[in-house]
Amino acid sequence: MARQDDTILRKRFDGVLDAAELARARAAGTELAYCPLQQGWVPLAADEEGDLAPPLSWHVGRLPLFKQVPGRPVHPRPESLTLRVWVEDDLPIYRALLCDPSLWTWMLEDRPARLDDDTCRALIALSTEGTHHKVRVATLGGRPVGQVRLEYGADPAAGELSYWLGAAARGRGLGRQMVRRFLDRLAVQQPGIRRITARVHPGNRASVRLLEACGFRACDRAELGLAPRGRDDGSWLGFLRRADQGAGTSSELSP
Incomplete structure (x- = not known):
């Protein structure tokens, strides 16, 4: 109770x-x-x-609007993230985030050879199209700081989670907040998804802690059915979160 x-x-x-x-x-x-x-x-x-x-x-x-009490902020959590889709107006910030070499240290994908406006515009369009994934941008004070994505597989009840944060947003608990908020909304909007996997480079300990704090547990890759792909040669760690496993209570950490 x-x-x-x-x-x-x-x-x-x-x-x-x-x-x-x-x-x-x-x-x-x-x-x-x-x-x-x-x-x-x-x-x-x-x-x-x-x-x-x-x-x-x-x-x-x-809906009726709320009145602000004098001397008190309407929203007392200034570092609370919101999630939305990418839009073309985000292009300059999106490109700046992707052009940071540190962003690609633990990414599954290789950094594109070109990251000009046309390439970034195509990536934004790809994130909002198709039925093979769900992508949301995390914003802080209206400014994009990261991305979380669920890729759907052959099993309609399963998906694979991935995410990234810009350098300025790391180490502040925002990664955990982004993933948990995404999972909470997913549970409401798509309750049929019961099994979510994730893969992490063995050297990315912050991401391991983030996933554990969000209710994931380390699992054998064979059990998860995670085939090598991208920069994962089969040595990356596998994690699983089922719909009945609530989020953990560990301290808030982000990659």
């Missing part, structure tokens, strides 16, 4: 519930609502019933 001081008494702008809090709240029968401003689930207080949107409602124009 959710503790009174842990979930039920949380105010709307104390931040959205993470996967573990969401599971406890549902088990306790706590009324929940989807907050379109923070893009996540929050407890529904009795005096907020007219202020919160139904799940996945983006008709913001139909």
